[in-house]
Amino acid sequence: MNEFELIARLAQSLPVNESVVTGAGDDCAVLDLGLPDKLILFKTDAVVEGVHFEPDTPPEKIGRKALARCLSDIAAMAGAPVAALVTIALPGNFRAGVVAGIYDGLNALAEQFNVAVAGGETTASPGALLISISLLGVVGRDRQVLRSGARAGDAIFVTGELGGSRAGKHLDFEPRLAEARWLADHFQLHAMLDLSDGLAGDLRRLVQASRVGAEILKSALPVSRAAKLRATSHQPAALAALTDGEDFELLFTLASRDAVKLLDAWQIKFPRLKLSCIGRILAGQGVRLRDRTGSHPLKLHGYVHFA
């Protein structure tokens, strides 16, 4: 049993109660606490030195990234963030300025999205610097967009550009909160998630949750400039766009009859952010990639981080 199988098995046996609408397995947990018109979104996520940032990453960017990752998960449910708690595990040799810098970056992003930072804990750690964020949000009752609603025939869309995030974007990305809420307000989204592990792996998760398949059109992939600049014969830019991870863009599906209307409306609403139709949902299962030579099963699983 590898770690993924273990975690999948554990996730099946977690205690539930009457508050749980959606538990483990989606971008956020969805809880019903009795609010007449809203459900609660609940998310936790950690960044660790040496895994999600480097020892020389500026503390402000570490704090910003820690919160931004959680905000991206709230966006993926078409929700609005409300309040965060911060846990920092600090190695013994930490400098006070590092903690202050982490909070500076985190607080600035929180203020940008009107998120309260309602408390924090600091604990000693014999190991690496770790920041764990807990985030509460809300979403209109039955307006949450899960991973599991994709239907055969849907068009598949992705915001922004993919690949090469580790060159810098992973520290500076904008959580697509406004975009996701606009999408959910104006279109009937069937399924959505935020791209954290790479399109290939994350699309596979979406189609598995939805019990469908998908075909991506290679020529439609919005490959980032960073990925193109770093492309080699071993790692072509399209592969980077499929597998690099940490894009934190929205991946979603809707009925293909809405696709052109969406593209037109998007260009007016968000003229500076690319929106690409990259393929379609198929009956069956698995993810396929169509290029000049035909349609092939996509074996790539995307960047596998241990989470």
Next chain:
Amino acid sequence: MNEFELIARLAQSLPVNESVVTGAGDDCAVLDLGLPDKLILFKTDAVVEGVHFEPDTPPEKIGRKALARCLSDIAAMAGAPVAALVTIALPGNFRAGVVAGIYDGLNALAEQFNVAVAGGETTASPGALLISISLLGVVGRDRQVLRSGARAGDAIFVTGELGGSRAGKHLDFEPRLAEARWLADHFQLHAMLDLSDGLAGDLRRLVQASRVGAEILKSALPVSRAAKLRATSHQPAALAALTDGEDFELLFTLASRDAVKLLDAWQIKFPRLKLSCIGRILAGQGVRLRDRTGSHPLKLHGYVHFA
């Protein structure tokens, strides 16, 4: 600036929004999300190998303790827990059985208190095993008991027995959820917290938050059997009860005219759990200890863990 001053300063400058009723500085954050009759309690807490448990602590007990600490904080607000999220940072050499064991212990306690485990993340860690828990709870609107409401003349109470927790209780303690809710339902509590860092330090926090002072009667301290067994001339049992930490008992105050009525009602409701009146709230500031020789300022700050 030491770490406590730093964290106190940071806590003052956290972003807030209209949802925040009580932010950093109490046992839980208190949020108003618009529920007609309830407020939301939000708490996060981490346990780290080498700090809160040892490398040879059974995984089931680690998982149980991680959740129990957060449940104790919900108890300290007189709330009811609803749903938890679990983040585990795992060193590279972990065994699958450790993760399964952590969840076994945690899930069993969650089921005991009807808490949903609504999701979890596992991340790689170059350092020590760390478990961070996020917990959501609810409390009747304006029924939450803060640290800041103690008044001169109040009687000070503590549940259970104090000291020597590290001999075993810190892994097995019962969060005082039922007791705290019964107290808040039947008495006008003025202030409450859960004892995590030792009576001396935690009472100091309570009186500082309430802008009052306190006097403890040494002979009234409920010293645990574990503390008595381990007492030495350097570390008398009463000192252990004041400073050992990790007791996870309730410390609370109410008007002294309610004290006898409370003790009578408690003995009928919770005959197996000791409740002790250990002193009184004074005008002024600071914590004093009264023994046979008189009343002395208490210099001890309790077990100082870095949190």
